[in-house]
Amino acid sequence: MKNNITRMAVCPLCGRVYHGAPALSREDNETLICPDCGTRQALQSIGVDSAEQEQIIETIHRHTQG
Template identity: 60%
Template sequence: MKTEMEERICPKCGCVYTEVPALSRVDNETLICADCSTKEALESIEISKEEQEKIISIIHRSTCG
């Protein structure tokens, strides 16, 4: 069983992440971080960038600690 988390760099935002990658909705090929995946989903239902950032912040607060 693999115990180390593999570090990846998200091609959309450039951030390093270790969680399971998501498949981009844009091309259905590119692996991206969870935050960018969430943003793509929110963009698809026309949520503003400001609201997207609020939602991402809430997700981080509820999943960390």
């Protein structure tokens, strides 16, 4: 039987409440952060600028909502 409990947490980087599985920060490999901040860190690591990071995250949200 699947557990339907939704995990809620506050991201220590952005301060937003998020649901679901956290990401592991690339900065210290210990801190659990929200999926959006995890995506930002991953994109930053390959040289994607901040404006494009936000566009990518908005696209992810549009395609995963609902």
